[in-house]
Amino acid sequence: MKKSKVCILTGITAGALLLTGCRETPDSVIVKQKGEKAIEKYEEEKTDTSSGEASRNIREKLSVPETFSEDITAEDGKIIIHTDAAVEQPDTTGFSTVEVKAVPLTQEFMDTITNGLFPEKKMYEPEYYYGMTKEYYQNKINEVRALMAQDSAESESGEALTQEDLQQMLEEYEAAYAEAPKSLEKKETAPLLTENGTGDPRFSGVAEDENGRPYSYFVKASADEPVSVQVKYLGDTENASDQALWSDYTPASQYVPEELGTEEKIKSAVGISYEEAKKTADEKAASIGISDMSADAWDYAICRDIERSDEVIKTGFVFYYTRKIDGCPVTYTSAIGGGLEDMDSTIEPWTYEHLSIVISKEGLEELSYGSPYELGEVQVENVKLLDFEEIAQIYSQMMQYKLSGELEGGYIKSCKVNVNRVTLGYSRIYSPTQDNRSGVLVPVWDFFGNYERTLNEGEGPADKDTERYNSLLTINAVDGTVIDRGLGY
Structure with missing residues (x-):
């Protein structure tokens, strides 16, 4: 799990250092040739x-x-x-x-992930699995018409909505209603890489585990990440959704409710011990062929529903894996790398190798794996x-x-x-x-x-x-x- 994607342009932040500008560079051995x-x-x-x-x-x-x-x-x-x-x-x-x-993305690489996490290979096309039906859009149309009948209206975030705003929303929902199916019927697909318009291989689907739990399963290669694997539990099959967002637990964050405002409170709310969660995470890492990385860094994690005003709907643990060289670890930091020095840069960046696994009392919630290394x-x-x-x-x-x-x-x-x-x-x-x-x-x-x-x-x-x-x-x-x-x- 990553808190944010790669920052394409680095700025003056607590994690970045700019050695340019009008200030005099320190006259010491600090500034040396790099590369x-x-x-x-x-x-x-x-x-x-x-x-x-x-x-x-x-x-x-x-x-x-x-x-x-x-x-x-x-x-x-x-x-x-x-x-x-x-x-x-x-x-x-x-x-x-x-x-x-950098390890390249190949079908063989993806097969290792698929066989490890979803050995039964039950794969379905996303739009037929958790797409929106006519009933969903009809309810949205009814909500907008009710707002249009009021003297004033606000969005879920509290912003004022004009009649023009509401009319536009109504037209968009009506257009979507016309295209939406009456009901969803799962359509199977094979877990195979295909190329997009830029020639990068990718696969997108919904995978069901041995218990029928649905996961979004997205594998791709891109300019900044030679390999990216994203696996995320969608919820109950009948109510599958990709609108949940996991993030590290930060007590002072605006997204953390008072009932989870201390480490003691979230520890009690998680409902699973660190040892149990770590064991499950290690098993998932081993299942996809990872034997030379360990989770020396971890945190509590919260899951917010971004469709319902960031309501916290679940808690768990997140484990961050890094590799070790002769017992010496690669240090985990929250930076993913792969940034560019300026907007005019034409280089293709390379993010750090990273693996994060989120575990709740229900099991695997999310797995993010990217830019694996081949040791030379x-x-x-x-x-x-x-x-x-x-x-x-x-x-x-x-x-x-x-x-x-x-x-x-x-x-x-x-x-x-x-x-x-x-x-x-x-x-x-x-x-x-x-x-x-x-x-x-x-x-x-x-x-x-x-x-x-x-x-x-x-x-x-x-x-x-x-x-x-x-x-x-x-x-x-x-x-x-x-x-x-x-x-x-």
């Missing part, structure tokens, strides 16, 4: 095997503290950086850099990493630089970030202008937390981010360059 040329300069760590140095844990080698605390105030108090974070790193003696390539050769074994002290200096300088850039637009009055978690893991980087379907897994430091922005008068309300897996800054652990999570390099 393929920089990767070629990576060096192997030279260790004295006779002294036992090679077996030392990486925390000891890099002088990594258990916690990292720091407070910075800049720009006359307009910028505050509060860091009080646990520092996490895998139990390993070193990292390597590993080449990866180890490029540099036991690559030489910077000491944590150097990384901490880069973090302090670049976080200030980034936040000062946010103040330049004239909209933001002040900005505070709270960093509560620091991790060392892998991330994929690539050079899209040279090869947009191959890259390298490199070790990176991620600084997780949230931000609080106060806007200047007239620019809107204060803005506060509480996202759990938002990496505010990502630093290449090999050369200290800053990686833009939104772009992927």
